[in-house]
Amino acid sequence: MQKILVGLKRVVDYNVRVRVKSDGSGVETDGVKMSINPFDEIALEEALRIKESGQAAEVIVISVGTGDAQQQLRTGLAMGADRAILVESEGSVGSLGIARIFKSIIDRDSIDLVLLGKQAIDDDNSQTGQMLAAIWGRPQATFASQVEWNGDKAKVTREVDAGLEITEVDLPAVVTVDLRLNEPRYVKLPDIMKAKKKPLETIAMADLGVDPGPEIKELSFEPPAERERGVMVDDVAGLVAALKDKGLA
Amino acid sequence: MSKILIIAEHDGSILNSSTAKTVACAATIEGAEIDIAVLASTAGPVAAQAAELESVTRVLILERPENEQAIAAILAPQIAALAGGYSHIFGPSTTFGKDLMPHVAALLSVNQVSDIMAVESSHTFKRPIYAGSAVATVEAPGDSVVVGTVRIASYGAANGGNSAAIESADVSADLPSHTRILEVQSGVSDRPDLQTAAKVVAGGRALGSEEGFDLIYRLADKLAAGVGASRAAVDAGYVPNEMQIGQTGKIIAPDLYIAIGISGAIQHITGIKDAGTIVAINKDEEAPIFEIADIGLVSDLFNTLPELIEAL
């Protein structure tokens, strides 16, 4: 395996309490901490481990978005990626468009493996990896919690509703990762300095000639239905009485 | 009029209840005509169950030996080949549907509407984003097929009693051999299934060990409840991954949910919001879980649970 491509999406940090703007036009992102989607960080960690074990030559991180996404790409470079690609687009691009962009980079740079997060914690869509596999005509192994890389094959343990499914795929392939695959490394200060010298290529979305396909429009946003705080009971007897009251025990 | 194709989830013999819930969602689209596709090596038993679901017009059988297991790269080309004439193609937002449906969408050159929680009109839907911290209303383009997954916790199962026509569908599709399922490891349990149980008891990090979690099982057995867990409990190895509830685990909607030693992180809450009654037992009165609990008890679970198990 020569080259691994890893997608890094810039998202609102998972510790931020996300709020809908009062006019319903979106969620509040002004002054909010932004980070790499946690699943993508795990994907990058996996790619770096493959490279460090001598099974890959180059790890490339890619993000689609505004210039701000450079921050997340720099963090990816500081973690250990060799180079970064920013595909610049002003408007938001749907999963199909992202998958098509990734495919054009796969063709251009002869990528052998794509590692992505299983979902992004902003739109929670869980689509891009599966779409990329479809367009590329290569295997997909989603929700990976363990992977063994054996030359031209990978044995992937997938977290599914029934338990664990062990799937073997031929490479090249798309693998989307789940939280339990690994724990991403912390970035050290010297690595941040080093990352500044690593190549970060910027491509305008228009120059790639990718058709993002028919987009799904976001019409409005609202806060979810609130649940009311209920009653506190003092002891087990009170709890049992409250449950009996509701016909639940 | 909307012509809707629903992809059945099954294990080769039993139709998963996620399918009946997906049908219930589709039936809320005005003028919906609903077909169910059963892709299997032997489709008979599953097709018969699908044909019983209310609102279903036809059950289409796609039988091939390759359909023995649910591999997205094998099923999706057949579904795409069947898609002509349908305005919508829906699957459940379970790991089966999440894996499969985006692959179908990409083959049909459209984006997907994930986790539909409400239908506003044939092309407008509500869906949760940011771990349920916001609800977005989205509109799919009117001139292309709508591919979507249904958030099954938002719907009750469609009723039975129907006898829809069962037909074979012939599609030609080239199927790849690059993906092979070697093994499925499922915890065997005779407890109620987490996703359909009327009552669920769940434990968090506070249980401290696999042995500690025994208290949760004992309480669940007293209540005939299913058992779930927070991510922290799964990560720590107290219980297997299929028990995780939340943004990245299962989304459930039981009548009764009891959270024990679970703090109530947003990523967990999003998986239980639709429960009828939420009970929380936690020794920290400031735990966020109490903000949404209908009944709360501040106490040490190791004292409380033995007493509760005894009292029930």
Ligand SMILES: Cc1cc2nc3c(=O)[nH]c(=O)nc-3n(C[C@H](O)[C@H](O)[C@H](O)COP(=O)(O)OP(=O)(O)OC[C@H]3O[C@@H](n4cnc5c(N)ncnc54)[C@H](O)[C@@H]3O)c2cc1C
């Ligand atoms: C991208 C992402 C996705 C995630 N997805 C999920 C998900 O799907 N599901 C999920 O659950 N989490 C998820 N999480 C993790 C989530 O943020 C929390 O870390 C997790 O839910 C905490 O689990 P917990 O409540 O068991 O543990 P803790 O937060 O550590 O809470 C333990 C609780 O037990 C209480 N306690 C301790 N001892 C006792 C005692 N003796 N008696 C009574 N109470 C006691 C404490 O007061 C505390 O409230 C996700 C996180 C991220 C970043």
